[in-house]
Amino acid sequence: MFAWLRNIYESWMDYPKQPGDLLSGRYCVRSLLGMGSYGLTYLCLDRHSGQEVAVKLPRPSKRAQAVQLLQREAHIMRQMEHPYIPKLLENDKHSDEMYMVMEYVSGMTLEELIFEQERSFTEQECIVYILELMERVLYVHERGYIHRDIRIPNVIHREGKPYLIDFGLALAVGERQEDVFTEAMLEKRAPERQDVAFYSDLYDIGHFMLFMLYSSYEPQPDQPPGSWQEELVLSQPVRHILERLFQIRPRYENSRQFMQELEEALLLLEVNPES
Numbered sequence: 001m002f003a004w005l006r007n008i009y010e011s012w013m014d015y016p017k018q019p020g021d022l023l024s025g026r027y028c029v030r031s032l033l034g035m036g037s038y039g040l041t042y043l044c045l046d047r048h049s050g051q052e053v054a055v056k057l058p059r060p061s062k063r064a065q066a067v068q069l070l071q072r073e074a075h076i077m078r079q080m081e082h083p084y085i086p087k088l089l090e091n092d093k094h095s096d097e098m099y100m101v102m103e104y105v106s107g108m109t110l111e112e113l114i115f116e117q118e119r120s121f122t123e124q125e126c127i128v129y130i131l132e133l134m135e136r137v138l139y140v141h142e143r144g145y146i147h148r149d150i151r152i153p154n155v156i157h158r159e160g161k162p163y164l165i166d167f168g169l170a171l172a173v174g175e176r177q178e179d180v181f182t183e184a185m186l187e188k189r190a191p192e193r194q195d196v197a198f199y200s201d202l203y204d205i206g207h208f209m210l211f212m213l214y215s216s217y218e219p220q221p222d223q224p225p226g227s228w229q230e231e232l233v234l235s236q237p238v239r240h241i242l243e244r245l246f247q248i249r250p251r252y253e254n255s256r257q258f259m260q261e262l263e264e265a266l267l268l269l270e271v272n273p274e275s
């Protein structure tokens with residue numbers, strides 16, 4: 001089939017549910033939260049509990065593979081019992097309409113916080129925030145999983161706390177997943193984050209830190225664009241930490257070691273802000 005014809009056909013198949021539609025006779029659609037590579041996620045009102053929930057359905061155009069990936073995601077989420085990771089509330093794997101119901105985390109992403117609320121972060125504030133986020137990441141790692149998608153949209157900021165969402169790409173340590181979505185996504189990834197290993201998540205955390213630190217960056221007029229090392233004025237410990245996260249220097253042996261260095265850097269900054 002011509003590619004364009006297939007795209008039209010797939011868009012038609014994946015046409016989202018509308019506000020007011022009822023899923024599984026219980027979840028009333030309020031809005032579409034997003035359309036991912038294999039699933040559509042809706043904000044719904046659970047008519048039984050009266051709570052807002054996030055319901056993820058496989059994309060019909062991706063057929064059995066989407067159902068399989070959603071089942072894998074549900075299997076991982078079922079094992080996550082953490083106050084800052086949304087709980088899996090229900091998933092029906094028997095009916096034709098496979099779906100996954102999770103706690104809905106309302107809040108803002110860091111992007112919204114920085115660009116809409118004009119929030120900026122000092123090095124110290126950044127470390128405190130990353131330590132909190134790492135507490136969730138460490139929990140995931142200690143259960144034997146790698147999240148593999150720690151990006152700005154997947155961390156929701158609510159009442160000053162980071163919530164970690166979206167386990168759609170997560171895998172058990174060392175596991176290999178061969179499906180078209182993962183293969184296509186892996187091709188676009190930096191080599192440092194391709195392995196299913198804790199240091200791939202830490203590489204993503206490095207980018208997360210840079211995003212936060214750039215919130216305080218003010219370019220000089222006529223300054224040509226440079227690398228983060230050239231543009232950001234960083235203390236020596238924070239620069240060192242970022243270089244280890246990006247594997248420019250020897251990478252961390254585990255997530256705890258990284259957190260320990262973060263704590264040491266925070267102490268140094270508190271004692272000597274000019275370090």
Ligand SMILES: Nc1ncnc2c1ncn2[C@@H]1O[C@H](COP(=O)(O)OP(=O)(O)OP(=O)(O)O)[C@@H](O)[C@H]1O
Binds near residue numbers: 056103
């Ligand atoms: N539990 C949740 N609470 C609040 N928002 C959520 C929740 N789960 C997902 N979302 C939001 O729904 C949107 C779609 O998420 P989804 O996991 O379907 O796809 P994605 O992350 O955009 O793409 P992909 O799955 O390809 O990585 C995201 O923008 C995310 O912020």
